[in-house]
Amino acid sequence: MKPKKEHYQNRIELLQGTLDMLILQTLQWGPQHGYGISQSIGGRSGEVLRVETGSLYPALHRLEKQGWVTSQWKQTESNQRAKYYRLTPTGKKQLLTEQARWAQIVTAIAGIMNSAPGEGEA
């Protein structure tokens, strides 16, 4: 079992821990089921980010165990039963921390990437 996944070459592998943040962010707009979450992340990223089910569902169950989301069976618009996940108050707090952390990372990385050559050393 060699971990070769060549067919994902032109998509971006998510950073460790980013998936949790993306899920929480998505659920900010209201309860959603697993398929909806993956579609939403794909759509908002212009199909650049792609969430594998093998990561999505373990992440959802993990978040639920941590108490950041809860789940409920509901009917979809097309009248199907699906399991909807919803953000809890602690989940909201967690999302805020994650957002702040993400902003820090983005600024830090942008600072490095945007600096002119040689500027850093001067």
Added chain:
Amino acid sequence: MSFWNWLFRRRRREEELDEEFQAHLRMAAQERMEQGETAEQACASAVREFGNVTLVKETTRDMWGFRWLETLLQDLRYGARMLRKSPGFTAVAVLTLALGIGANTLIFSVIDNILLRPYPYKNADRYTTLFIWNLDRAGDGRGDLSVPEFFDYREQNHVFEDMIGYGGASVPYKSIQGTEKLYGVYVTGNTFQFLGVEPLLGRALTPEDAKPGSPPVFVMNHRLWESEFNGDRRLLGTTLILNDEPMTLVGVMPPRFQYADASIWLPLRVGRGGASVNDANMPRFLIPIGLRKPGVSLRAAASDLIMIGKRLSKNYPGGYSNPFTVSTDTLADSEVGHFKTLLYILLAAVMLLLLIACSNVANLLLARATGRQREIAVRAAVGASRSRLIQQLLVESSMLAVAGALFGWLLAYGSLKGVVAAIPEGTIPASAVMALNPAVLLFAMGITMLTTLLCGLAPALHAVGDDLDARLREAGRGSNNGPLRGRLRGGLVIVEVALSIVLLVGAGLMMRTFFALEHVDLGFKPEDILHAQVELLRRTDYTVQRQKMVLQEILDRVRALPGVDAASVNVSVPPDFGGPNDNMIVLGQTWSKPRDAMFDLCSTDYFKTLGLPLVRGRLLSESDIDSARLVAVINRTLARDFFGKNDPIGQKIKFVMLDRVPDAPHNAFFEIIGVVGDAKNDGLRNTVLPEAFLPYTVTVAGPRDLLVRTPLGALSILPSVQRAVWSVAPDVALTNTGSVETFLDNYSYAQPRFGLLTLTIFAGLGLALVAIGVFCVMSYAVSLRTHEIGIRMALGAPRGTILQTALLEGLRLIIVGIILGEVVSFALRRLIASQVWGVSPADPLTLGSVAVVIVATGLLACLFPARRAMKVDPMVALRYE
């Protein structure tokens, strides 16, 4: 939360997860259909996009926790199904492991009970015995202390928390029937507190009881209470006449309490001044036991005792030679130390047996793993990770090990009684209880886990080791017998053969030792001789003259009994217990170092009773005995060692020890009148020591041994001998009775026989396992090559050649194993050397015959598979593919 509750909720979540995924797939398919795909296309792409449903489920479930338990249950179910499917394999594997684990449990429980916890006493692991060695004479010394000396050591040492002492004496007990002797042990007042064992009935002895002038009391052994007094509780508080004195029974000890092997325990009523020491009934010497303070080593204890000894040697000059030393030992080692090496050798033997069993099962598992490669490859292909597969295979082998352990414990439990019965009498403390206790079961569980890893790990790693894709492709096409796998199987056979060689060499050496011991020339005829120790009462109204007369009369009456060929009194029981060994002086000769010889105090018929041939001069005559003449008969060794080529007859010798015996002639030289043939007098294994035979009438000191030769059989004459003795003196007891042959058996043959028996059984089991192992591996090799053999035969290879090839293949492995095993045995020869006698531990005959046995067994085991190879029908073999 209860287990069922948990299980129920688990199932609900499982169903929900399934539903969640189904919903996902439906929604994905629907969206695709809305984009214009057909229903079939949409479903297929949705599934493809979703990925491996089972794997996603498993990783999701991981998030719930308790996943390991679930997979374990799953593996157990699966394993049980696999094992049920091949009952033959399962039975062989379980029985093989049961033998290995059972033998280990058995021997460990013997070791645990004999060496590690033989006593019921408090802190018994710190009990320390001591021995004072006279360094001016090899092997000479004493383990007892005089009563004042005991108190000196007790007060002056810095290494013991406390010290107790005991002295044994036979105590006459006047019952309604007559006088009997009980083995009584006088103990210091602190003894029962020290030992910390609660009495079964009444109370134990206290320091108060030991104060001079306190009322006489005693405590009884459980065995005596049961056998002689029917376990009657009303006996408590009654008085018995012991030592002609009424004494009150104050307590009965529990069955396991066997301190100093006494029947009754009495307080040693002496103080520091030792006022009662001169009382004839009290022991004058005590065997001490100290309780080492925690953290004090045996060596540290010894050096402290040596310091005290140096001071005491000035006060008690007779008790210490110059130079002297004091050695210490644990109580357990001092009592069972001689048995320890043999037990450890047996432990090593059963470990070897377990290794053989493990390699056997490993080989079986390996063969099975090859048969199951397709299954394993498929499981890997659908997403089972490598560690998951290894875990599953290990669960399977641990199920085998646990089943083996259960059967093994049953085996051990069943055979423990047999082993205990085979342990020579008197080699272990009476208080040792043989049972499978928690420590033993813990050990067995450890062994079981080790077994799982030993026999399961290599096949499991191997099964999932190389390229699984390739295997999936190949597995369909039958024989996939990589060279590596074949080598591993062959290697295991080699190891098995080598291990069993080591076991067989051990058993072979024990056999040779036993044979050598049985063929030792004793120098006398041990058959049909009764032995009994005669104890004259040390009563103050018995004069030396009176005691001599009593002995003489006993001897006369016994000799006159019908059926008695010859009878004698002396102070030895050949071949194991000779007379006193002491400094001997030859008149007119001097040596740089004092030299020792044994002496025995005999009556005229001693030589006739044992059958010792006269070589020169004459034997002791009636008149020599009657007048206690200063004459001596010597053995050949004494004549050769002390006189060389000179004629010993007429020479005069003196034993220094007699000067210290009050009623013996002091500074007396005995004239040598005759030389007799050598008879073993220092045990079977040692060379004969120089010995002189003096008239027994020169002194009455010490207990005397009665030897009676009779064609009627030693034990059948005992009652009439007893009656004859009582008709002379009703208060003389015969103790330690038995036939000389039985003594010989107990002391000289019992332990080697035990070693021989146990090692032979283990080696035999090892050999059987090797035969099974070789058989299985060869059968498997032949079945793998059925196709190849078919082709060869179709091309015209004669059946004989096929047979030969198959046999040679097996033989090659066996020969390599034999060479390895013989080298290892040779390297390990020192380990068994202490148990081997009369043969070299690297005995070529043993090494050779063991190799022959293995080759014969191995060929036999190869023969059936090889014959099957020969009978392969080429048509069938080729069509089979």
